[in-house]
Amino acid sequence: MNIDQRNRIASIVLIIVIIVLGVWLYDTITGPWKEVQAERAETERVRENLLAINDAIRYFNDRENRFPPSLDSLMIVLRDDNFFLANTDSLLRNRRFDLDTFLESPRTGNRFEYALNDTTRPHLYLISDPDTDDHVGTLTRVTDRGAPSWR
Numbered sequence: 232m233n234i235d236q237r238n239r240i241a242s243i244v245l246i247i248v249i250i251v252l253g254v255w256l257y258d259t260i261t262g263p264w265k266e267v268q269a270e271r272a273e274t275e276r277v278r279e280n281l282l283a284i285n286d287a288i289r290y291f292n293d294r295e296n297r298f299p300p301s302l303d304s305l306m307i308v309l310r311d312d313n314f315f316l317a318n319t320d321s322l323l324r325n326r327r328f329d330l331d332t333f334l335e336s337p338r339t340g341n342r343f344e345y346a347l348n349d350t351t352r353p354h355l356y357l358i359s360d361p362d363t364d365d366h367v368g369t370l371t372r373v374t375d376r377g378a379p380s381w382r
Contacts (some may be wrong), residue, residue, distance in 0.1 A: 236320050276337045278358055278381060283326035284334065284343060284358050285367045285377055290315060290322055302334050303347045338362050346370055 299305040319328040348355040358367035369375040
């Protein structure tokens with residue numbers, strides 16, 4: 232084997248190593264970033280669902296002149312309300328509405344938690360995600376009624 236053949240083989244091997252290392256470096260950089268982006272999108276879906284439930288509770292309050300005692304009673308009223316079902320896009324501000332998964336967190340499938348403080352005027356409520364610290368509303372401060380925790 233002469234020197235030209237050895238150089239050609241060494242060059243081919245080095246090119247292959249450079250390509251493999253380049254692909255590995257690209258995956259090392261973009262892989263974690265894709266995970267961060269997916270996590271952010273998931274968090275945004277959870278927050279949108281919390282806001283949609285908040286809008287539904289406000290609709291319930293406007294219709295019934297009281298807040299629902301539980302999320303189950305909210306869903307019972309919403310399932311039978313033809314006006315709500317026909318106008319979910321406008322009432323929930325174009326947020327996703329699916330009767331079967333409306334009260335579940337897209338992150339884990341756990342059900343959102345709801346608490347009502349009816350001892351204050353005006354009544355206060357809290358909708359929270361059991362998997363994170365995200366919530367809408369408060370049980371103690373009237374000024375935070377219906378306000379999201381992440382804004």
